[in-house]
Amino acid sequence: MSDLAEVVTLKSGAVLVREGDPAPYVFSISSGSLKVYKLLPDGRRQITGFLFAGDFLGLAIGDDYVFSAEAMEPSVICRFRKGPFRLLVKQSPSLEHILLHRTMHELAAAQNQMLLLGRKTAIERLAYFLLDLPGRDPARPSAPGQVRLQMKRAEIADHLGLTIETVSRVLTRMKLNGLISTRSPHELVVERPDRMRQHALGEV
Structure with missing residues (x-):
C-alpha cells in the first residue's frame, strides 16, 4: 500500500x-x-x-x-x-476487513454522538468524552486514567455541543470533587474512574 x-x-x-x-x-x-x-x-x-x-x-x-x-x-x-x-x-481481503471494522466503529461513534448531543447533560457528555478519548489513540498508549487533550477547550465544546464556559466549569467541578487531576493544560488523570463512569451513564 x-x-x-x-x-x-x-x-x-x-x-x-x-x-x-x-x-x-x-x-x-x-x-x-x-x-x-x-x-x-x-x-x-x-x-x-x-x-x-x-x-x-x-x-x-x-x-x-x-x-x-x-x-x-x-x-x-x-x-x-x-x-x-x-x-x-x-x-x-485483510485491508477490506480493517476498513469494514473501522466503518462499523465510526457508525457506532456517530450514534453515540447523537445520544450525547440529544440526551446527555453537560457533565454526562464530558465524562463520557474523557473516558472514551484514550481508546481513540492506541498508537500512543496511556497509563491508567491518563487522558491526553490534544484539542483545545473550545474544540471540546464544539464537539460536545457546549459552550467553552460550560466545559471549563464542569472540569473545575470534577477537579474539586476529586474525579480528575490536571498535570498540564493538555493532560489530566481520571482519579475515580468508577465514579466517572457513573456520571457518563447518568447514574449519579
Missing part, C-alpha cells in the same frame, strides 16, 4: 481538506491528530470527530468533501487516489 501513498506533512493548525472541495483522495493518518468539522449556516462550527494514527478519512463515496479537516498538532498523513485505493481494497 505504501507504493500508492503520497506522504503529506502538516503543521499544527494546517488544513488538510475543506468542506466543498473536490474529493479525489482517501487519507490515512500515520501520526498526530486531526479535528473534523462542519460549518453551520449561522457560522458556528460543529466538530464531528477527532482522528488519530490509524484512522482513515474520506472513505465515503462522493465528488466533494462534506467536512473540513485540520491538524491539531504536527501530523503525517498518507494520501491515496480513490481509484487505485479502491482497487487495492478489492484485492486485499
Whole structure:
C-alpha cells in the first residue's frame, strides 16, 4: 500500500481538506491528530470527530468533501487516489476487513454522538468524552486514567455541543470533587474512574 501513498506533512493548525472541495483522495493518518468539522449556516462550527494514527478519512463515496479537516498538532498523513485505493481494497481481503471494522466503529461513534448531543447533560457528555478519548489513540498508549487533550477547550465544546464556559466549569467541578487531576493544560488523570463512569451513564 505504501507504493500508492503520497506522504503529506502538516503543521499544527494546517488544513488538510475543506468542506466543498473536490474529493479525489482517501487519507490515512500515520501520526498526530486531526479535528473534523462542519460549518453551520449561522457560522458556528460543529466538530464531528477527532482522528488519530490509524484512522482513515474520506472513505465515503462522493465528488466533494462534506467536512473540513485540520491538524491539531504536527501530523503525517498518507494520501491515496480513490481509484487505485479502491482497487487495492478489492484485492486485499485483510485491508477490506480493517476498513469494514473501522466503518462499523465510526457508525457506532456517530450514534453515540447523537445520544450525547440529544440526551446527555453537560457533565454526562464530558465524562463520557474523557473516558472514551484514550481508546481513540492506541498508537500512543496511556497509563491508567491518563487522558491526553490534544484539542483545545473550545474544540471540546464544539464537539460536545457546549459552550467553552460550560466545559471549563464542569472540569473545575470534577477537579474539586476529586474525579480528575490536571498535570498540564493538555493532560489530566481520571482519579475515580468508577465514579466517572457513573456520571457518563447518568447514574449519579
